[in-house]
Amino acid sequence: MTESQSTEQTGSTSEASTPNGATESLHPTYTLQQFPEKLAVVKLPPGAEIPEWAESSSLFSITATATETSLVCAGRNVPTKQVAHKGMTAFAVMGTLDFALTGVLAALLAPLAEAEISVFTISTYDTDWILVPVAKAEAAAEAWRRQGHTVDLAVPVKPTRKKKT
Template sequence: MTEQQTEQTEQQPLSLSRFPETLAVVRLAPGAEIPEWAESSSIFSITATATETSLVCAGRSVPKKARHQKPLTAFSVDGQLDLSAVGILVGLLTPLAEAEIPVFTLSTYDTDWILVPTAKADAAEEAWRRSGCTVAPAVPA
């Protein structure tokens, strides 16, 4: 981590929320319409490029034939992040990389989301706690 990234993460101890739903990341064809089985959850995301459409949705209704990864657990960074902040994801992903926990990340205008395999969600929490972050169950909105 650079000195500036270290200062940024040290200035703001990060808090994360863990969401209870089981999620999936689904790969669809480029330009695909959103299927009826795609259900909204704590996070519902569609990212489309010229080569694919990716969907993050509730995992319960994803057909076995669909190209997907599940079950995943979502964590979000609490509060609103400044878009000019440097090193937030590096500070959060480094402990997970060191613990050999794979991730799928998303960012919204306000915050960052990190999805991990559900079987490794407790290990992710522990890695973050060791790095100085706090993790708590998400509060329903």
């Protein structure tokens, strides 16, 4: 599947007129959803258990390597002494991104780099998530809109989890 074919699943391709009146593809555009929760990116030691204070939100992610465990969770209960970067806003690329699709993050991160907005990214099986500081969320949305992307407010869905017995 080519990038332009896959882009139809998640967005569209911007077009421009050439001198002879034909149109050419400039870059793919995407629809992103902005989630309202304030998230935290937390550093835990390697092999750490998930702490009781860690709360699920629109995005709850655990990444473990040989040298650290990183946790993205709701920021409201993260202890003040915990090594964490709090106050992050999450944006998700809408739709399912095909694994053969290339350049999605490049298209979305370049406008943020130009606007000097730092990011923390996470990819799931279906899509990509981009976290930015809460204070820069509106600037990020505007940077994307200037590039032809769409940014909508998300209505979070609470995940259903079985209670431990």
